[in-house]
Amino acid sequence: MTKFINPGLMKTNRRNVLRGSVLAGAAAMTGTAALATPRSPKLSIANTTSANLYKAAGEQAKDSTAKPADLSGYTRVKQEMVAPPYAPVHEQVATGGPKIVEITMDTTERLMVVDEDTGASVWALTYNGSVPGPLIIVHEGDMVELTLRNPVDSQMEHNIDFHASTGALGGGGLTHVYPGEECVLRWKATKPGCFTYHCAPGGAMIPYHVCHGMNGAVMVLPRDGLKDKDGNLLSYDKIAYIGEQDYYLPKDESGEYKTYEAAGDDYSDSIDAMRTLTPTHSVFNGAVGAITGENAMKFAVGETVLMIHNQANRDSRPHLIGGHGNYVWETSFSEPPLTGLETWFVRGGTAMASMYTFEQPGVYAYVNHNLIEAALLGATAHFVVEGEWDNALMEQVVAPREFET
Numbered sequence: 001m002t003k004f005i006n007p008g009l010m011k012t013n014r015r016n017v018l019r020g021s022v023l024a025g026a027a028a029m030t031g032t033a034a035l036a037t038p039r040s041p042k043l044s045i046a047n048t049t050s051a052n053l054y055k056a057a058g059e060q061a062k063d064s065t066a067k068p069a070d071l072s073g074y075t076r077v078k079q080e081m082v083a084p085p086y087a088p089v090h091e092q093v094a095t096g097g098p099k100i101v102e103i104t105m106d107t108t109e110r111l112m113v114v115d116e117d118t119g120a121s122v123w124a125l126t127y128n129g130s131v132p133g134p135l136i137i138v139h140e141g142d143m144v145e146l147t148l149r150n151p152v153d154s155q156m157e158h159n160i161d162f163h164a165s166t167g168a169l170g171g172g173g174l175t176h177v178y179p180g181e182e183c184v185l186r187w188k189a190t191k192p193g194c195f196t197y198h199c200a201p202g203g204a205m206i207p208y209h210v211c212h213g214m215n216g217a218v219m220v221l222p223r224d225g226l227k228d229k230d231g232n233l234l235s236y237d238k239i240a241y242i243g244e245q246d247y248y249l250p251k252d253e254s255g256e257y258k259t260y261e262a263a264g265d266d267y268s269d270s271i272d273a274m275r276t277l278t279p280t281h282s283v284f285n286g287a288v289g290a291i292t293g294e295n296a297m298k299f300a301v302g303e304t305v306l307m308i309h310n311q312a313n314r315d316s317r318p319h320l321i322g323g324h325g326n327y328v329w330e331t332s333f334s335e336p337p338l339t340g341l342e343t344w345f346v347r348g349g350t351a352m353a354s355m356y357t358f359e360q361p362g363v364y365a366y367v368n369h370n371l372i373e374a375a376l377l378g379a380t381a382h383f384v385v386e387g388e389w390d391n392a393l394m395e396q397v398v399a400p401r402e403f404e405t
């Protein structure tokens with residue numbers, strides 16, 4: 001008996017035509033075929049790779065005789081997604097039993113200015129229109145139930161791979177949505193920590209989508225909150241959610257950044273640029289200056305910030321200039337945090353968290369301490385902190401003056 005365990009695997013004529021090896025045949029159809037036919041000839045090569053990968057994942061799930069999940073004992077709640085660098089409303093220590101946390105994300109394709117000074121832009125592929133995608137926060141033992149919608153006017157197919165989840169390519173095999181489609185994926189958060197999520201349509205489309213902004217983070221908190229090595233509760237006042245995005249933006253013969261009419265039109269040029277492994281930009285939250293100057297995050301002396309850093313594609317080494325990583329969870333919340341760090345490490349393909357309590361007012365720069373990336377490629381954020389200066393911690397004993405020779 002054929003059994004479908006997820007709405008994303010529902011058989012429809014349109015899905016079967018578009019998903020499988022008869023993609024070319026679809027071109028003869030009107031309407032739906034035109035909707036999802038790749039704009040660039042090269043897209044179909046990657047789509048074939050994608051189709052094979054996801055066909056396999058789909059077949060596996062289709063033949064399953066798995067029992068329905070027992071959802072008794074769970075309470076359903078909705079989590080409203082908010083744009084970075086902010087976090088959704090959440091509890092640090094869970095109250096009540098496990099929850100099914102319902103979220104909705106749209107795979108929005110939009111033209112974004114990456115650097116106003118140079119005019120560099122990208123047809124960003126996003127979750128909910130932001131780079132990174134919104135931060136999701138649940139507790140260990142909760143379920144995430146995602147409705148993923150691909151708008152009708154999209155050019156491309158999308159899906160989502162949650163590193164926090166277990167099975168089916170992180171959900172990527174069950175969430176492949178074409179323009180005008182939606183699916184629902186439910187997964188259990190069994191491992192506490194910060195995790196990346198990203199689009200992974202298959203083949204070269206994986207780095208193409210990830211390097212066009214299609215990634216974000218999930219934080220799975222322990223039910224009893226974050227703890228130090230002695231088991232004492234560590235709470236925070238605010239979250240700073242930072243997504244570091246490496247872009248590989250094509251240039252023309254005269255060195256100017258190229259522009260394109262629609263999402264996907266830069267595919268061939270992007271593949272060439274990505275092969276250099278040398279990003280043209282490495283920015284926080286989608287664009288140069290997205291969290292600096294007027295857009296800086298604001299804090300007060302005595303406030304504790306939890307900095308969540310997502311990098312889906314490359315390593316990074318965050319440093320808070322003028323502050324520290326008082327507690328740093330580079331890997332999991334199951335392990336005691338590192339303490340008192342000057343610079344910490346983000347493994348490419350992860351999200352991680354660091355915590356700091358501000359002791360002095362002023363402007364702090366949160367940077368990738370590859371300073372070339374911080375200063376020249378864009379990987380800088382500003383935290384503006386108000387409060388009383390503490391001379392016991394630092395004092396300018398003599399202001400700059402000419403010295404006697």
Ligand SMILES: [Cu+2]
Nearest residue numbers: 158199209214
């Ligand atoms: Cu995508």
